[in-house]
Amino acid sequence: MLMFLVLLIFGQNGLISTVYTNYKEDLGNGFDLEHFQTFDKIVEELKELANENTTDNKVFEKSLISLGETFEGREIYAFKFIRKNDNENKRKTMVIECGAHAREWVSVSTCVYIITRIARSSNTANTVSKYDWVLIPVLNPDGYVYTWKNSTTRMWRKNRSFTEEQMKIYLEQKDDVCIGVDINRNFDSNWGGPGAPKTPCFTMYAGPKPFSENESKALVNFLTDNKDEVIAYISLHTFGQKWMTPFGHSKEKPTNLNEMERVALLSVEAIKKVSGLVYTVGSSHDIMYPNSGSSVDWASKTLSIPYTYLVEMVPKNATLEVGFMAEPELMMENCKTIWIGLQAMASHLKNDS
Numbered sequence: 001m002l003m004f005l006v007l008l009i010f011g012q013n014g015l016i017s018t019v020y021t022n023y024k025e026d027l028g029n030g031f032d033l034e035h036f037q038t039f040d041k042i043v044e045e046l047k048e049l050a051n052e053n054t055t056d057n058k059v060f061e062k063s064l065i066s067l068g069e070t071f072e073g074r075e076i077y078a079f080k081f082i083r084k085n086d087n088e089n090k091r092k093t094m095v096i097e098c099g100a101h102a103r104e105w106v107s108v109s110t111c112v113y114i115i116t117r118i119a120r121s122s123n124t125a126n127t128v129s130k131y132d133w134v135l136i137p138v139l140n141p142d143g144y145v146y147t148w149k150n151s152t153t154r155m156w157r158k159n160r161s162f163t164e165e166q167m168k169i170y171l172e173q174k175d176d177v178c179i180g181v182d183i184n185r186n187f188d189s190n191w192g193g194p195g196a197p198k199t200p201c202f203t204m205y206a207g208p209k210p211f212s213e214n215e216s217k218a219l220v221n222f223l224t225d226n227k228d229e230v231i232a233y234i235s236l237h238t239f240g241q242k243w244m245t246p247f248g249h250s251k252e253k254p255t256n257l258n259e260m261e262r263v264a265l266l267s268v269e270a271i272k273k274v275s276g277l278v279y280t281v282g283s284s285h286d287i288m289y290p291n292s293g294s295s296v297d298w299a300s301k302t303l304s305i306p307y308t309y310l311v312e313m314v315p316k317n318a319t320l321e322v323g324f325m326a327e328p329e330l331m332m333e334n335c336k337t338i339w340i341g342l343q344a345m346a347s348h349l350k351n352d353s
């Protein structure tokens, strides 16, 4: 029987909020969702989830696929929930991507939580079963594994690839930051523009050319192959509590900005209602900082995916160390509230085709 636990949580702005959760009842199954996990453990759990017989089997067909291989030879996995008995022509997909930036562990945990939630919840809500869901839990496996190496690598952001030129600079300067590319600056949308340096020894290095990286290529190929079905693409990051629309490079806005904003406001309203957490809505250029070559800008501009969002999750304000090394309690609250926000989004999208 489903039991709901009621947790009282003191939100960051001092409000007392109530989060209803049943995750202890019907999720977990031996995998500790309440703590950060290594890449290997996550992959093991994803395989288990894809293969096990769960109550969602009536609604979805589950599969774990690889979108490509990284520089160091790891798989870039995507977990697919494809609705059974659906009209192929009307199929629409929500794509959620996590872990583009290695140190943002809360992002990875959030995707794993949502996958578990859809796979093992005993009653799949209508808003969830309206769409196919594809979640990419660790877009940057090499970087993520590197952040687990030791305390000096914990704040790594990029992937771990390098060109001959980069290796030469690295050997000259003996500086680790000269290795790797920022995956979320590597897309062909104002590539190398504001906030995306073209020289390697920066943590936001855009790469030697657009789509030079296996991770960005893998995502681009997947989104391009499925562009007519993808209704929304959401890139989850930490931190700052911002729910952002395109674009990052300038004040330019997508033609469907009003509709994207309408849905964003409903998503953040749902989060505030349940947790007291306040998210700001606006373009990443206007409310964060100028950035170029991001996946959501590219997906909006080049593929015309109707809804694309870059979400910076909890906490709202913190030093870099505190912000990227959120405590497990904050991580769990984030997982639950983001899932609520995404379900609110799913229930308010306009599905024209």
Ligand SMILES: [Zn+2]
Pocket (backbone or CB within 6 Å): 100, 101, 104, 237, 238
């Ligand atoms: Zn990020």
